[in-house]
Amino acid sequence: xxxxxxxxxxxxxxxxxxxxxxxxxxxxxxxxxxxxxxxxxxxxxxxxxxxxxxxxxxxxxxxxxxxxxxxxxxxxxxxxxxxxxxxxxxxxxxxxxxxxxxxxxxxxxxxxxxxxxxxxxxxxxxxxxxxxxxxxxxxxxxxxxxxxxxxxxxxxxxxxxxxxxxxxxxxxxxxxxxxxxxxxxxxxxxxxxxxxxxxxxxxxxxxxxxxxxxxxxxxxxxxxxxxxxxxxxxxxxxxxxxxxxxxxxxxxxxxxxxxxxxxxxxxxxxxxxxxxxxxxxxxxxxxxxxxxxxxxxxxxxxxxxxxxxxxxxxxxxxxxxxxxxxxxxxxxxxxxxxxxxxxxxxxxxxxxxxxxxxxxxxxxxxxxxxxxxxxxxxxxxxxxxxxxxxxxx
Amino acid sequence: xxxxxxxxxxxxxxxxxxxxxxxxxxxxxxxxxxxxxxxxxxxxxxxxxxxxxxxxxxxxxxxxxxxxxxxxxxxxxxxxxxxxxxxxxxxxxxxxxxxxxxxxxxxxxxxxxxxxxxxxxxxxxxxxxxxxxxxxxxxxxxxxxxxxxxxxxxxxxxxxxxxxxxxxxxxxxxxxxxxxxxxxxxxxxxxxxxxxxxxxxxxxxxxxxxxxxxxxxxxxxxxxxxxxxxxxxxxxxxxxxxxxxxxx
Numbered sequence: 001x002x003x004x005x006x007x008x009x010x011x012x013x014x015x016x017x018x019x020x021x022x023x024x025x026x027x028x029x030x031x032x033x034x035x036x037x038x039x040x041x042x043x044x045x046x047x048x049x050x051x052x053x054x055x056x057x058x059x060x061x062x063x064x065x066x067x068x069x070x071x072x073x074x075x076x077x078x079x080x081x082x083x084x085x086x087x088x089x090x091x092x093x094x095x096x097x098x099x100x101x102x103x104x105x106x107x108x109x110x111x112x113x114x115x116x117x118x119x120x121x122x123x124x125x126x127x128x129x130x131x132x133x134x135x136x137x138x139x140x141x142x143x144x145x146x147x148x149x150x151x152x153x154x155x156x157x158x159x160x161x162x163x164x165x166x167x168x169x170x171x172x173x174x175x176x177x178x179x180x181x182x183x184x185x186x187x188x189x190x191x192x193x194x195x196x197x198x199x200x201x202x203x204x205x206x207x208x209x210x211x212x213x214x215x216x217x218x219x220x221x222x223x224x225x226x227x228x229x230x231x232x233x234x235x236x237x238x239x240x241x242x243x244x245x246x247x248x249x250x251x252x253x254x255x256x257x258x259x260x261x262x263x264x265x266x267x268x269x270x271x272x273x274x275x276x277x278x279x280x281x282x283x284x285x286x287x288x289x290x291x292x293x294x295x296x297x298x299x300x301x302x303x304x305x306x307x308x309x310x311x312x313x314x315x316x317x318x319x320x321x322x323x324x325x326x327x328x329x330x331x332x333x334x335x336x337x338x339x340x341x342x343x344x345x346x347x348x349x350x351x352x353x354x355x356x357x358x359x360x361x362x363x364x365x366x367x368x369x370x371x372x373x374x375x376x377x378x379x380x381x382x383x384x385x386x387x388x389x390x391x392x393x
Numbered sequence: 394x395x396x397x398x399x400x401x402x403x404x405x406x407x408x409x410x411x412x413x414x415x416x417x418x419x420x421x422x423x424x425x426x427x428x429x430x431x432x433x434x435x436x437x438x439x440x441x442x443x444x445x446x447x448x449x450x451x452x453x454x455x456x457x458x459x460x461x462x463x464x465x466x467x468x469x470x471x472x473x474x475x476x477x478x479x480x481x482x483x484x485x486x487x488x489x490x491x492x493x494x495x496x497x498x499x500x501x502x503x504x505x506x507x508x509x510x511x512x513x514x515x516x517x518x519x520x521x522x523x524x525x526x527x528x529x530x531x532x533x534x535x536x537x538x539x540x541x542x543x544x545x546x547x548x549x550x551x552x553x554x555x556x557x558x559x560x561x562x563x564x565x566x567x568x569x570x571x572x573x574x575x576x577x578x579x580x581x582x583x584x585x586x587x588x589x590x591x592x593x594x595x596x597x598x599x600x601x602x603x604x605x606x607x608x609x610x611x612x613x614x615x616x617x618x619x620x621x622x623x624x625x626x627x628x629x630x631x632x633x634x635x636x637x638x639x640x641x
Contacts, residue, residue: 005502012490303486306447307547308475308503310468386447390486 003320010321013293014328024289025329027282028369032330032362034275036337036354041344042268044353046261053257055187058224060127061231063238064216066249077247078214078238080204083121086217086237092230096219097123098203102210106199107172108160115156115197117173119206120218127220135167135182142181143202151182156197173199176209227252279365282329283373290322290377301381302389315382322374323367330366334359394554394586395421395444400453402439413439415609416453421588423554426581426620428597429590431606437590438559440606444588445478445557446470458554475503479548483560485540487532493519493543494528500551518546522576538569545576549585556580558589562596574599575623599623 014021065077083096100119105112124130125137130151138149150171157166157180171178178201203214221230231250238248294301301314309317338354345352402414414436421427431437442448443455446462449470455463458477465473479500480486487496497515506514519528522542532540541561548556558577562570578599581587589600597603598621605613 002502002505016490299486300488303488304499304503305471306445306474306480306486307500308471308551310471310503312468313471313503387442390447390482 006317006320007324009317010324013321014325020289021325021328024285025282025325025332027278027285028326028329028366029282029333029336031275031277031279031282032333032366033337033340034278035272036334036358036362037340037344038271038275039268039358040337040341040354042264042271043355043358044341044345044350046264046268047353048350049260049264050257053253053260056253057127057129057220058253058257059221059227060218061221061227061234061250061252061254062216062218063231063234063248063250066247076213077242077244078217079241080207080214082214082238082241083123083217083219085241086219086234089237090230090233092221092226093219093234094222095123095126096217096234097121097127098214098216099124099218100203100206100210100213100215104174104210106156106160108157108166109169110160110162112172113159113197115152115199117206117210118198118200119203119210119214120200121203124200124218127218131185131187133183133185134165135180137182138200138202143204146204146208147202148176148178148205149181150178150199150201151184152180152199153184153197154186156199157183159197171199173201174209224254227254279369283326283369286322286325286329286370287373287376289325290318290374291380293321294318294377294381297381298384298389298392301384302386302392305384305386306390311382314384315378318378318381319371319374322378323370326366326370326373327363330363333366334362337362394423394425394458395419395588396454396456398454398456400440400443400450400455402436402443402448403451412609414443414450417611418453419604419611419614421555421586423586424581424584425602426577426587426600427589428600428603429588429606430592430594430597430603432592434608435606436609437606439609441557441559441588441590444555445480446473471503475500476551477554479551479553479556481541481544481548481556481558481561483563485532485537485544485564487540487543487547489532492529492531493524493535493546496532496543497547497550500547504551514550515546518550519543521549522546536569537565538572541565541569541573542576545573545580549580554586556585556587558587560591561589562591562593570596571623574621578620578623595621 078098080098083098087093087096097120102117103114104117106115106117121143122138122140130137133154135151137151138147142149150173152160152166152171160166160171161169166180166183169180171180207213217234219230219234221227231252235248235250239245304314338359341354342352344350397417397419400414400417401412404411404413417440429437429440439448443450446457450463453463454461457473460473462470462473488499491499494512494515497518498511501511501514516525516528519525522545524539524542524546527535527539532543535543561577562573565573574596577587577589587600589596591597598617601617601620603615603617604611605615
């Protein structure tokens with residue numbers, strides 16, 4: 001029989017039992033809606049994470065002590081000169097800064113509070129791509145000259161100095177006065193990178209005030225492609241200089257992004273799979289109602305067979321009915337899922353992201369459910385004996 | 394047209410096989426109007442199912458329009474039912490959700506006729522049975538006699554070589570029954586071959602030949618020299634009193 005006619009008959013059957021058809025497809029509706037929403041939210045979240053990480057920089061890397069070696073921290077793992085020496089020997093490394101950090105009390109003109117105090121070289125401004133609201137970052141000369149200058153982030157500046165521009169003001173860190181030379185503008189990060197109050201001072205001053213060690217190195221490669229080489233070469237130089245193979249460990253933003261990508265992907269998959277269980281339940285519901293339909297319409301099947309319908313025609317007709325039922329559920333579920341995803345994106349102020357392939361997959365999947373769960377009832381219908389079917393009421 | 398040789402049907406349900414039809418040999422020529430009579434259990438329904446290719450014989454041969462249908466498979470039998478046989482049932486057996494027109498289009502659907510031609514032929518067939526004005530009515534909106542006329546239109550629309558009618562007047566009042574018989578006689582005059590199963594002699598007497606069955610055997614082959622002529626009332630044409638109560 002003609003495909004269009006089968007679809008027409010299916011739609012008429014669905015229209016004749018509206019409530020029943022709706023309840024039957026509810027499982028499919030919920031399943032498809034849930035999967036689409038989860039995938040869309042997952043993708044949006046991932047895209048957001050990636051763009052944030054890209055904002056931080058795809059070419060940056062850090063080298064720290066490999067604690068797995070079981071040795072305790074001595075403070076001699078990094079030397080102050082390491083960064084400059086590595087920069088001169090590894091062409092892939094464009095900037096490299098030693099970093100030390102601690103939490104200390106900081107006093108401004110308005111009040112005092114504790115903040116994270118970083119010791120770094122002038123390279124840090126290039127690595128982190130700091131955007132200065134006012135003033136400037138300290139330079140290599142500031143570091144060499146052990147000048148007591150400080151750069152702080154906007155939030156901390158407002159906290160310590162109020163609305164006035166703090167550049168040129170005095171700041172006291174652990175009883176040592178500093179001159180504020182720059183304020184870092186607040187980033188537009190949604191994920192909260194760089195939210196805790198931070199102060200940057202030249203690393204040599206930091207060592208003088210706090211303790212004579214470097215916690216880790218942070219650097220940037222000339223390009224994203226050169227990060228891996230830059231990182232491995234940096235570690236090689238460090239191992240040679242300190243005669244400590246396996247003592248250093250590196251991590252790059254590139255690796256972090258790949259990991260984050262993988263993690264969010266797996267999470268989306270897992271949640272989708274759970275949501276997909278609803279599809280399974282929905283499919284069983286469709287199978288159930290199709291079996292009822294075959295029983296109810298046994299006589300119709302007998303009539304059609306008497307009029308010349310082959311078993312294949314009957315099979316196809318009931319399969320199409322199951323598929324149409326599932327597709328209707330799929331379309332409703334799709335609209336709900338897309339609506340839900342857009343709503344979540346709006347509430348969370350994320351970019352809306354529903355990819356066309358999700359919709360396509362959902363569509364194909366609901367059709368597949370129809371075929372899979374429709375085959376048993378359709379087969380039952382096709383196997384009926386026409387004489388007995390005609391006798392049935 | 395129809396050639397039965399030693400046709401038999403045995404049901405092997407349970408321990409004891411049941412012989413429903415035994416050694417039936419007969420032939421029906423083109424243009425004949427044959428009635429099949431017998432009490433219930435006489436095997437006339439079994440014969441009907443075999444003639445209609447709804448069932449297959451367990452012995453003997455059945456040649457329909459030059460083809461031995463006892464050798465055909467499921468799919469080929471469906472094609473034979475579609476193209477060579479028209480059924481008219483006691484219980485009408487129209488699809489209740491469909492209009493008269495779509496019910497009549499149904500056999501052509503399985504024959505692969507194009508939509509335009511389907512519609513045209515269905516309309517013509519409904520006109521022949523006098524229902525041109527009722528093509529968009531559903532069975533529930535028609536009287537029993539009208540429903541059976543739709544069924545006859547459906548049976549004839551693929552121009553079958555044989556029309557099989559199983560107690561076609563059984564669910565109708567005598568007036569509607571008379572209408573149906575007059576349509577059959579009219580179709581027969583135009584050349585249709587008709588086999589009619591009935592247990593009423595009154596109805597059987599409309600045919601020119603009456604086959605009597607008893608206990609699964611053909612017991613008598615009676616020639617009816619002067620068939621009853623059903624009054625040809627208002628067919629074709631609009632029905633002045635069309636709404637009768639349809640029997641269940």
